[in-house]
Amino acid sequence: MLLMLLQIVHIILTVLWWFIIAQAVMSWLIAFNVINTHSQFVGQLWTVLDRITEPLYRPFRRIMPDFGGLDLTPMLVLIIIIILDGPVLSYLARLAYANGMA
Template sequence: MLLMLLQIVDILLTVLWWFIIAQAVMSWLIAFNVINTHNDFVGQLWMVLDRITEPLYRPFRRIMPDFGGIDLTPMLVLILIIILQGPVLGYLARFAYTNGLA
């Protein structure tokens, strides 16, 4: 049961990873005026990605220094996801397996 829960968490973190990547790429395309947010589809997609990622970024933006026009918050969140998916979930899975909780 616990292993199944850990797999669900891993899948959710992977989906979140791709949302962050999509939002970052889209922000670059908007910044370089490749796509325009006045397009209905682009505007809606941007709004959805922003609503998903902004609650994750907000606590880190409060403590991160201002780098001008560069936002390193997505990279920080991606690093935390890597840490959660690798060592933390791996340790919890090994712990569950060795203690018969799997």
């Protein structure tokens, strides 16, 4: 049961990782004027990605120093997701397996 819960957490973290990557790439495309937010599809996609990622970024933006136009918050959140998804989840899975909770 616990391993199934850990797999669900892994899937959620993977999906969040892809949302952050998509939002970062889209922000670069908008910044370099490759795509335009005046397009209805692009605007809606940007709004959806922003609503998904902004709650993840908000706590870290409060403590991150201002780098001018460079926002390193997505990279910080990605690093945290990688740490949670890799070492933390695998440790919890090994712990569950060793204690017969698998």
